[in-house]
Every structure is written in structure tokens, then in C-alpha cells.
Amino acid sequence: MRLVTWNINSLRLRMPLLEKLTTTLQPDVICLQETKVTDELFPLDAVRALGFEHLHYKGMKSYNGVAILSRLPLSAATDTPIWYGKEDCRHVGATIHAPGGDIALHDFYVPAGGDEPDPAINPKFAHKLAFVEEVTNWFAHQKPNRTVLVGDFNIAPLEHDVWNHKQLLKIVSHTPPETERLTNWQQTGFVDAMRHFVPPQDKLYTWWSYRNRDWRKSNRGRRLDHIWVTPDLVPQLAGMNVVQDARDWPSPSDHVPVVMDFLPLS
Structure with missing residues (x-):
């Protein structure tokens, strides 16, 4: 199974x-x-x-x-919470009926958080x-298994998930308030599948600001997009690719797709 996660920054566009x-x-x-599209305007025919x-x-x-979006049959999860008391369309979940067995899949778009890292004023x-x-x-109460969690988490947790650790700490x-919370979330039962393939001491980015005209030369990136899996799926991890070339496609998103390949589930 090949899975992609991507902040597309406007599907219809x-x-x-x-x-x-x-x-x-x-x-x-x-x-x-x-x-960025209401359900009634979702480009259903084009996607199908x-x-x-x-x-x-x-x-x-x-x-x-x-x-x-799936080529494989899925069953939509209907019991996911309304986070922070807002129905602002940041999470969908489903069971993917994959060869070898079902897997639970959660797709998240975590709030960006604005510019000022102070909850008292922002x-x-x-x-x-x-x-x-x-x-x-x-998730701490779910005890997840055979689960994949993906999305734009808007947090780069590790030192080499950003182009300059010291400069970006503020x-x-x-x-720290964000990275500590993201670590706590991951510790509810997940493995960082991207770092399964790229050691933590190596740079790994998925986002480059539109403000960087020559983004490749400056390479001031951050890893905001993530794929986590429960430990029982780690043996099925077969490969990972950050599709950096997508940042040079016409009218690109500032995020690039991340690809994860899975061996047949057993």
C-alpha cells in the first residue's frame, strides 16, 4: 500500500x-x-x-x-470528537480495508497558532x-493498534526538523510548549515513521515558505507534515519519500507530499 499525506493548500485550485x-x-x-472547500462543492467527479x-x-x-481519498474500500469513522468545541474541519478518520487486514487512519490539520507564542495574548x-x-x-484512552496517523501538525518537533534550531525556538x-505537547501525543502509542528512515541527526523538511524565492538555495525548511504508525505496523514500513520536486510545480503548495510505502499487512 502506498500512502501520501499532503497539505494541498486549496484542492480546487x-x-x-x-x-x-x-x-x-x-x-x-x-x-x-x-x-478549503465546502462538502457540497468538493470536486467529487474529478477526484473519482x-x-x-x-x-x-x-x-x-x-x-x-x-x-x-482511497482506491481501497474504506469505512468512515463517525465517532471522532469536535475538538476545542469547534467544528472547523481539522480531522477525519476511517478504517481502510487493505490487503491483509484493516488499518485505522486519521488525517489531521493542527491549528497553525498565529505569530506570537504566548497563549495569554494570542x-x-x-x-x-x-x-x-x-x-x-x-488517543491515550484509545489504546490504538494497526493505526496510521498523518497530517500537517504545524509543529517541527526535533532539532533537525528546522533549518536553525536556536533561532526558531521562539x-x-x-x-518548547508545542514540541513537548507533540511528543506527548506521539507517546500515546505511535512511532515517527519518517524518522524510521531518516535518522534524527539528519535534516528533514516538508515545508518551505513562499517568502523564500530561491527555496532550494536557502533551504530554510521545517518538517510540519508527519506520518506516525503504531508499533505493530513498523515491520510493514517499506520506504519513505519527501517529494521535494513538488515545491517547484506550477503554483505549488508551500508543503510537499510525503509518501510512505507499506508491505502487505499480516
Whole structure:
């Protein structure tokens, strides 16, 4: 099974890029974030024309939005919480009926948190911290197994997940309150599948700001996009690829797709 996670930054605007991704990589499942489209305007026919017959999505106008596109049959999860008391379309879950057995799949778009890393004066940052805490508490009571958790978490937790650790310690996405909470979430029963293939001491990024005109030369990136798996799926991890070339596609997202290959489940 080939799984992709990607903050597409507007699905309808970037349908040609989704087609390019699908043609190039032939994924079985794609998890999208920031689809920015209401459910009634979701480009259903165009997505199905790419081969994804099985869909679960939740969206709103201009902001947020998450979607699971699958060639494999899926059953949508209907019991996921409304996080932080807001139905702002940041999480969808499903059971993927994969060869060898079912897997649970969760697709998250964690709040970005604004610019000021102080919850007392920045409601967006307070929302972000509380969101991660709520999700952590929920998973702590789930005791997950055969589960994959993906998405744009808007947090780069490790030193080499950012281009300059010391400089970004006071920048939202890499501050200690965020990274500590993300670590707590991961410790509810997950393994960082990307770092299974790339050691923590090596640089690993999935996002480059639109402000960086020559993003490759400056390489001021952050790893905001993640794939976690429960320990029982680690033996099935077969390969990982951060599709950096997608950052140079026409009218790109500032995030690039991350690909994870799984051996047949047993």
C-alpha cells in the first residue's frame, strides 16, 4: 500500500497538481489538508476520475478542510470528537480495508497558532496548544493498534526538523510548549515513521515558505507534515519519500507530499 499525506493548500485550485501527483506516484491512499472547500462543492467527479472511488472528507469555505481519498474500500469513522468545541474541519478518520487486514487512519490539520507564542495574548496559540492536548488525551484512552496517523501538525518537533534550531525556538511551530505537547501525543502509542528512515541527526523538511524565492538555495525548511504508525505496523514500513520536486510545480503548495510505502499487512 502506498500512502501520501499532503497539505494541498486549496484542492480546487491545485487539482492539476493532484493529477500530476497521482499519475507520477500511483498512491493507493491520499490524505489531504487545507482543502478549503465546502462538502457540497468538493470536486467529487474529478477526484473519482483519478481512481479514488472511496472518499471521506470534511470541509469549509476558504479555510482548513481534510480529506481521505482511497482506491481501497474504506469505512468512515463517525465517532471522532469536535475538538476545542469547534467544528472547523481539522480531522477525519476511517478504517481502510487493505490487503491483509484493516488499518485505522486519521488525517489531521493542527491549528497553525498565529505569530506570537504566548497563549495569554494570542488566542490562536492557545487554541493550538489546547487542540493538541485534547487529541493527546483522546488517543491515550484509545489504546490504538494497526493505526496510521498523518497530517500537517504545524509543529517541527526535533532539532533537525528546522533549518536553525536556536533561532526558531521562539518561533511558532518549534517552541518548547508545542514540541513537548507533540511528543506527548506521539507517546500515546505511535512511532515517527519518517524518522524510521531518516535518522534524527539528519535534516528533514516538508515545508518551505513562499517568502523564500530561491527555496532550494536557502533551504530554510521545517518538517510540519508527519506520518506516525503504531508499533505493530513498523515491520510493514517499506520506504519513505519527501517529494521535494513538488515545491517547484506550477503554483505549488508551500508543503510537499510525503509518501510512505507499506508491505502487505499480516
